[in-house]
Amino acid sequence: MNIAFFSECYHPTLNGIVVSIDTFSQYLRRLGHRVHIHAPYYRGYHDDPPDVSRFPALRVPVVPQYPVPIPVGPRIAATFIHRRFDVVHTHSVFALSHVGASLAERTDVPLVSTFHTMLLDYLHYTFVPEQMTRPFVANLIRRYCNHCDLMIVPTAQVSDFLRKLGVVTEIQPLPTGIDVEFIRGGDRERVRKALGLPLDRKLLLYVGRLAREKNVTFLVDAVMHVLREHPGVDFAMVGEGPLKDDIREQVGASRLASRIHIVGGVSFEEVRDYYAAADIMTFASKTETQGLVVGEAMAAGLPVVAVRATGVSEFIASGEDGFLVDENPGAFVRTLSALLSSDSLRSSISTRARCKAQQFSAEASARRLEKFYQVLIASRKDFLQGSPGKRWGDHGSAAA
Structure with missing residues (x-):
């Protein structure tokens, strides 16, 4: 498979999201797949391998380790289409994830997202009173997640949180594995x-x-x-x-x-x-x-x-x-x-x-993610061929 990751944060920042992206991409590659990572540009950082693409970004003084991407440009869609991805996997609900979602829709490939962060607990970083930002962010989460074909959560407790927000799309628990x-x-x-x-x-x-x-x-x-x-x-x-x-x-x-x-x-x-x-x-x-x-x-x-x-x-x-x-x-x-x-x-x-x-183990988690992708790709092909497709429960081992 050819897999596109989109993330609002990546190296040189080091946090749980970055570790998760590195771990899954490393083990998916060991399983024979290609993973291409799309992330914001960090000024002064130039140590990327060829399978990382950077978007222009603005550095925000309050949180300099999290530059805000500016995902615009005529070559973005053309480059993405040329790479012929089989699945798009996003790692946030913000700008770059929306770019990934748009490109997945344009190329008719499945859209997966991992909900890494309890965003409603981070509203103190905004400049707007929490009583105003909370409903906005909750709605953003709900709308983005319901646009995806599959939501992945690290634990079942996070699944409960998303359901309470009104997320109705398929949710599967899959923790980031440990090397x-x-x-x-x-x-x-x-x-x-x-x-x-x-x-x-x-x-x-x-x-x-x-x-x-x-x-x-x-x-x-x-x-x-x-x-x-x-x-x-x-x-x-x-x-x-x-x-x-x-x-x-x-x-x-x-x-x-x-x-x-x-x-x-x-x-x-x-x-x-x-x-x-x-x-x-x-x-x-x-x-x-x-x-x-x-x-x-x-x-x-x-x-x-x-x-x-x-x-x-x-x-x-x-x-x-x-x-x-x-x-x-x-x-x-x-x-x-x-x-x-x-x-x-x-x-x-x-x-x-x-x-x-x-x-x-990281390998076990990567194999489960691989199976999720395979189920989605097979279901998408069934749909395009006019077949009714299969539900998650029909695949058994995908959720095992």
């Missing part, structure tokens, strides 16, 4: 040397955006309390975001500045080094569709302590292969303290977490 062996190839010593930590010192870790929607203020407050109780523990935060300077200021005003390492953004290859270097993963976001970093941490053998919420709760069986706690500082602190105080508890949770992560 388990790659994640487990991290360099523990490199990171510990860079942070100035001996190999036997405990290290708590957070990986993700430093932003309001990730609930990092709650997390930093709770972890600082833990550090005061456990003098032999450090904390590393890996990621960028609008709250980075606020966190630096908060940490700098405490007596814990030397033990809290605000690393900033790193490459995906380096992220796995931080998983290898850490002893416990912490996570407090309540807005995840999947919480991919939680699965990656589990694959690396890290016990995870997370706030109980959509997405992450489908990764973790609390008390068995990690811990889910209510958004209560005392409960979060007590759970972290219990793990830090017991080598045997950390070891047993680590073993079960590594085992659990095997269920989310």
